[in-house]
Amino acid sequence: MNDPIGQTAMETKKGIPVSSGIAFAPAVVIDAEDYRIPRRHLLRSEIKDELARVRKALADSAAGVAKLRETATEKFGRQTAAIFDMHWLYLRDRNLYREIAETVRDQLVTAEYATSIVLRQKALMLLESADHYMADRVTDIYDIERRILHNLIGEKREDLSHLTADVVVIAHDLTPSQTAHLDNTRVKGIATDAGGRTSHSAIVARALGIPAVVGLNNITALVTGGDELIIDGTRGTVVIKPDQPTTDQFRQYERELISLGEELRTLRDLPAVTKCGTKIQLLGNIEFPHEAQTCLDYGAEGIGLYRTEFLHLGRETEPTEEEHYQAYRKTLEVMGERPLVIRTLDLGADKYTQARAAAPERNPFLGCRSIRFCLQPDRLPLFRRQLRAMLRASAHGDVRILLPLITTLTELRQARMILGEVSEELDEQAVAHRRDIPVGIMVETPSAALSAPIFAPEASFFSIGTNDLIQYTLAVDRANEHVASLFTPANPALIKMIRDVIKAGRRYDIPVALCGEMASELEFCLLLLGLGLRQFSVAPQAIPSVKKLIRASTLQHAQRVARRVMDLHTDRQILHYLRRETRKVFPDLV
Numbered sequence: 001m002n003d004p005i006g007q008t009a010m011e012t013k014k015g016i017p018v019s020s021g022i023a024f025a026p027a028v029v030i031d032a033e034d035y036r037i038p039r040r041h042l043l044r045s046e047i048k049d050e051l052a053r054v055r056k057a058l059a060d061s062a063a064g065v066a067k068l069r070e071t072a073t074e075k076f077g078r079q080t081a082a083i084f085d086m087h088w089l090y091l092r093d094r095n096l097y098r099e100i101a102e103t104v105r106d107q108l109v110t111a112e113y114a115t116s117i118v119l120r121q122k123a124l125m126l127l128e129s130a131d132h133y134m135a136d137r138v139t140d141i142y143d144i145e146r147r148i149l150h151n152l153i154g155e156k157r158e159d160l161s162h163l164t165a166d167v168v169v170i171a172h173d174l175t176p177s178q179t180a181h182l183d184n185t186r187v188k189g190i191a192t193d194a195g196g197r198t199s200h201s202a203i204v205a206r207a208l209g210i211p212a213v214v215g216l217n218n219i220t221a222l223v224t225g226g227d228e229l230i231i232d233g234t235r236g237t238v239v240i241k242p243d244q245p246t247t248d249q250f251r252q253y254e255r256e257l258i259s260l261g262e263e264l265r266t267l268r269d270l271p272a273v274t275k276c277g278t279k280i281q282l283l284g285n286i287e288f289p290h291e292a293q294t295c296l297d298y299g300a301e302g303i304g305l306y307r308t309e310f311l312h313l314g315r316e317t318e319p320t321e322e323e324h325y326q327a328y329r330k331t332l333e334v335m336g337e338r339p340l341v342i343r344t345l346d347l348g349a350d351k352y353t354q355a356r357a358a359a360p361e362r363n364p365f366l367g368c369r370s371i372r373f374c375l376q377p378d379r380l381p382l383f384r385r386q387l388r389a390m391l392r393a394s395a396h397g398d399v400r401i402l403l404p405l406i407t408t409l410t411e412l413r414q415a416r417m418i419l420g421e422v423s424e425e426l427d428e429q430a431v432a433h434r435r436d437i438p439v440g441i442m443v444e445t446p447s448a449a450l451s452a453p454i455f456a457p458e459a460s461f462f463s464i465g466t467n468d469l470i471q472y473t474l475a476v477d478r479a480n481e482h483v484a485s486l487f488t489p490a491n492p493a494l495i496k497m498i499r500d501v502i503k504a505g506r507r508y509d510i511p512v513a514l515c516g517e518m519a520s521e522l523e524f525c526l527l528l529l530g531l532g533l534r535q536f537s538v539a540p541q542a543i544p545s546v547k548k549l550i551r552a553s554t555l556q557h558a559q560r561v562a563r564r565v566m567d568l569h570t571d572r573q574i575l576h577y578l579r580r581e582t583r584k585v586f587p588d589l590v
Contacts, residue, residue: 010241013216015191016484017236018202020541021211022254023168023189024247027227029220030171040224042108054100054111057151062091064147087144112152119145163187168231170223173214174201184208189231191219191238196484197517203467205233206520206539207287209294213238215484264544268299272536272547274529276554282547283339283537285515289327292334294540299547302339304537305402305463305515306331308386309346318382324389332397341463341513341537342390343402343442344383344415348373365477370405375414387422394434402463406441406448412458415439444468444516449497452504462505463537466516470494489518490571490578495527499566502532513537523578525549526585530562552586 042050069084090096096118103114123141168189169182182204190205195214205212211233223229223240230239230250234257239246272280283304284295295303311319311327332340348369368376374383393399403415416439426433443449444465452462466489471477473494476486489495498514505512513535518524520542528536529550538546561581568574 010239010243010246011222013191013219013222013238013240015213015216015219015236015238016196017212017233018195018197018214019190019205019210019212020234020257021189021209022234022250022257023211023229023231024250025166025168025188025229027170027223027225027229028163028167029223029225030169030174040110040113040221042104042110044108047105047108050104050111051101053152054097054104054115057111057115057148058091058097060151061144061147062088064151065091086140087147090140090144091148112149115145115148115152119148168229170219170229171201172220174204182208182210184210189229189233190214191216191223191229191231193217193220196487197521203517203539204287206541207285207291209541261544264548265298267544267547267551268297270299270547270551272301272550274550274553274555274558276556278529278555279534280529280550281513281535282543282550283341283513283515283535284540284543285537286331286540289330289334291540292331295543296334298540298543300338300540300543302341302398303331303335304339304341304513304535306340306342307346308343312345312347319385321385321389324386325392328389328393328399329396332393332399335397337398339398339400341400341402341440342393343404344371344386344390345374346370346404365471371403371411371415372405375411375418380418384418384422387419388426391419391423391426391433391437392431394437395432399434400438400440400460402440402442404442404465405444405468406455407445408447409451409454409458412441412455416458442468442515443501445472446497449501452501453507456504456508456510459510461511461513462501464498464501464512464514464516466494466498466514466518469497469516470518473497488571488575489516489521489524490574492569492571492574495531495565495574498528498533499531499562506532511535520546522546522549523575523582526553526558526561526581527565527578529553529555530558530560530565549582549586557581557585 065084065088069088099118100111100114103109103117104111107114107117109117119141123145126141163183163186166186166188168191169187171190171192173192173194174190187210190201190210190212192201192212192214193216195201197214202212202214211231213231213233213236216238219238227241230237230242230247232238232250232253239250242250272282274280281301282299283302284291284298284300285305285307286292286295286303287307288310292303306328308324308327311323328340328342346369348364348367373379387401390399390401401419403412406412406415419437419439423433423435438460440461440463441448441455441459442465443452443462445468448455449464449469456462470487470489470491474486474491476483502512512533514528514533515537517539519528519536520538522545525536525546526549536546561578564577565574568577
């Protein structure tokens with residue numbers, strides 16, 4: 001229920017469940033880097049304190065500008081430093097305080113929101129001015145706005161890597177850099193406005209075992225830092241300010257989930273074999289070296305996807321060859337003789353790197369990312385460093401190399417040629433490594449899927465990356481909440497592509513794995529088995545439930561399911577049918 005002035009009662013929001021489990025903790029709200037301010041209402045009794053925050057923020061901002069002006073005078077001279085005079089005078093102008101205060105009182109909104117309204121209106125007036133000099137001053141207004149907001153938000157902002165208490169993180173979305181630095185001993189849950197099942201925050205939440213719900217649209221507008229929350233990542237529910245009976249209900253449900261989890265963990269050392277005796281290989285997907293042990297704890301037979309971008313995210317310098325090597329060696333020490341499939345850097349698009357071009361791309365997901373990024377002449381040293389580290393690590397275990405976003409045979413051949421050159425360098429330096437290391441490709445674009453018979457003779461294995469394959473096949477940005485409902489593995493065109501890739505692998509006798517999030521979703525397990533998939537690479541926490549479903553299934557049933565799906569024409573029909581058939585096998589898991 002919504003209070004028209006301020007939210008005082010419990011409220012429940014439904015979103016997309018992306019990482020199972022229940023979390024109970026106070027919220028910390030992470031605002032976007034450009035201080036995107038959600039509209040939060042106040043109670044009238046809160047106005048006095050909010051106006052005090054405005055006065056303090058203006059005073060602190062003016063003091064900061066004065067200090068900056070002194071520094072600029074020493075470095076550049078008084079004339080250049082004079083640009084900050086206007087900023088200082090503006091912040092000291094009583095009219096600015098009056099306009100922000102009136103907005104707080106009249107609209108019952110926070111100091112942050114009122115500041116954003118007032119200063120954005122002033123910026124718009126300048127932009128519309130016929131006087132070019134005045135229009136050029138709009139950047140000064142933006143700078144002043146950011147300074148005030150920094151002082152306001154800074155009072156409540158927390159570093160996700162240095163939390164001092166248990167929290168649930170509320171955000172519009174989380175960047176790869178933010179998710180890479182989550183302290184999962186303190187972050188108990190995640191809820192975001194944006195995102196889908198395959199958004200980066202969802203993937204990392206699953207990898208870290210943090211309950212998460214995404215696609216909530218306006219959770220940042222409803223939650224204030226410190227609000228008590230329940231995050232139900234299994235059913236996609238977020239409860240804001242829960243009352244005691246509701247909390248008790250969720251505590252009981254949490255106990256039931258824990259009991260089911262303990263039952264599933266008894267399967268850890270049992271093989272993933274269907275009732276009719278067909279052996280399936282269950283591998284784990286990891287983001288960080290320490291997750292290798294987690295995979296084994298859940299019963300993985302190896303690592304089918306080792307994402308290596310963590311080495312680049314959130315740092316100012318590129319990782320060295322030795323840093324790459326030590327990360328891979330550490331993982332191999334845990335894996336022993338089990339396979340470790342390492343994906344080369346999938347940088348670009350939404351993943352920041354120190355070597356990235358200064359000019360942003362208009363459409364980065366269709367631009368210079370992944371293997372295209374690594375094959376750029378000025379990026380080759382970065383690529384060669386990683387390949388050297390992979391080859392060195394191969395002397396200590398079963399390392400396999402996976403190339404992302406391969407769309408042409410030329411790209412595969414170029415990457416193989418560079419790998420050959422690096423191998424020769426190591427030979428000359430008498431550095432131990434495996435010379436016949438398997439090199440596979442990610443099948444994650446329609447061109448790669450349709451060309452699978454052409455790639456198969458030159459690739460050691462295929463790994464189907466359904467996250468990007470869905471995105472590129474359906475022309476749906478998986479991180480865009482406005483079209484999230486269109487992003488589905490149940491699309492008939494996608495399923496036909498997966499079928500044909502598996503057929504090509506069988507024809508040329510090369511292994512085919514599926515490492516996208518589709519492999520972790522139980523309703524698709526029977527279909528994938530029926531299509532001929534024999535290697536599943538999933539989030540560690542999904543391994544027990546996928547294994548139990550496999551052990552309760554027969555190949556005959558799975559093949560019958562796959563044939564029926566091929567006769568269906570809509571994703572809704574397919575999804576309903578798959579859920580119904582999965583419930584027949586194991587109703588407790590769906």
